[in-house]
Amino acid sequence: xxxxxxxxxxxxxxxxxxxxxxxxxxxxxxxxxxxxxxxxxxxxxxxxxxxxxxxxxxxxxxxxxxxxxxxxxxxxxxxxxxxxxxxxxxxxxxxxxxxxxxxxxxxxxxxxxxxxxxxxxxxxxxxxxxxxxxxxxxxxxxxxxxxxxxxxxxxxxxxxxxxxxxxxxxxxxxxxxxxxxxxxxxxxxxxxxxxxxxxxxxxxxxxxxxxxxxxxxxxxxxxxxxxxxxxxxxxxxxxxxxxxxxxxxxxxxxxxxxxxxxxxxxxxxxxxxxxxxxxxxxxxxxxxxxxxx
Numbered sequence: 323x324x325x326x327x328x329x330x331x332x333x334x335x336x337x338x339x340x341x342x343x344x345x346x347x348x349x350x351x352x353x354x355x356x357x358x359x360x361x362x363x364x365x366x367x368x369x370x371x372x373x374x375x376x377x378x379x380x381x382x383x384x385x386x387x388x389x390x391x392x393x394x395x396x397x398x399x400x401x402x403x404x405x406x407x408x409x410x411x412x413x414x415x416x417x418x419x420x421x422x423x424x425x426x427x428x429x430x431x432x433x434x435x436x437x438x439x440x441x442x443x444x445x446x447x448x449x450x451x452x453x454x455x456x457x458x459x460x461x462x463x464x465x466x467x468x469x470x471x472x473x474x475x476x477x478x479x480x481x482x483x484x485x486x487x488x489x490x491x492x493x494x495x496x497x498x499x500x501x502x503x504x505x506x507x508x509x510x511x512x513x514x515x516x517x518x519x520x521x522x523x524x525x526x527x528x529x530x531x532x533x534x535x536x537x538x539x540x541x542x543x544x545x546x547x548x549x550x551x552x553x554x555x556x557x558x559x560x561x562x563x564x565x566x567x568x569x570x571x572x573x574x575x576x577x578x579x580x581x582x583x584x585x586x587x588x589x590x591x592x593x594x595x596x597x598x599x600x601x602x603x604x605x606x607x608x609x610x611x612x613x614x615x
Contacts, residue, residue: 387481387615388480388613388614389480389482389502389503390478390480391479391611392475392478392609393475393476394474394508395414395432395473395474395475396413396471397412397457397471399412407512409514412471412510413456413510413511414456414509415454415509415511416454416455416507416509418454418505419452420448420504421503421505423449426447426480427481428447429478430445430455430477432463432475433474434473434474447504457472460472478506479614480503480504481614502611503611506608508606509605509606510605511604512603512604524594525552525554525562525591525592525593525594526551526592526594527552528547528590530545530547530589531543531544531584531585532585533583535584536580536583538575538576539570547589550566552569562591567581567586
């Protein structure tokens with residue numbers, strides 16, 4: 323009889339504690355329209371592995387901890403032939419959109435090829451809010467503000483359950499294990515020029531080829547109205563006829579002896595504005611989600 327009474331008393335005590343001090347339960351935080359940077363925590367590459375099938379489709383691990391997105395980044399300049407890419411200036415911009423109906427917790431870190439791994443930056447991303455990661459962010463998290471070339475991966479991890487929220491004492495569930503909570507797109511640019519495209523002053527030269535003693539210039543160009551546009555040499559004296567002959571020499575492989583046999587006449591010179599051509603390449607890719615073990 324005493325044993326039964328003790329059991330009843332214990333049950334009442336447990337019920338009272340459960341009512342007054344509830345255990346951590348899943349719930350959703352209040353919706354936020356702003357992105358809040360929470361801080362940094364260490365992370366290791368071992369937590370970022372995953373499993374995929376031969377067909378390329380993502381398979382769930384036995385106990386996945388969240389969803390991971392892996393984006394390649396190229397930041398900085400390559401000169402001469404040191405590689406790994408052709409000489410040029412490279413930039414990467416990762417855009418992240420929370421397409422879920424509630425606030426989502428994510429953290430991202432950087433892994434440099436044959437280099438260090440950074441700490442992870444934690445971000446609360448409100449419903450239907452977007453944020454981005456640029457090369458400036460990559461250099462900031464690595465504490466590397468030089469102009470040297472950096473290449474590696476940006477790892478974005480969205481945990482299924484996280485206590486890393488502003489609200490204390492609650493486990494936050496990510497959309498009931500949403501397997502694709504974010505839209506992650508990566509925008510790459512490459513530029514061969516030292517400067518961005520800009521307007522330049524040009525001279526438009528109208529001229530005639532009166533005589534060609536070399537036979538190298540097509541006959542249909544003789545005594546016809548021709549024109550070329552060349553960069554203007556401001557505050558410098560130049561011989562317009564020599565500039566025209568220099569261009570003819572490059573186009574028709576004329577030697578200095580050949581040029582003495584070519585007679586040109588300048589009709590007019592007009593100053594105009596042109597745009598420097600930009601050898602610029604861009605590409606856009608969407609990053610697919612994978613399970614994080």
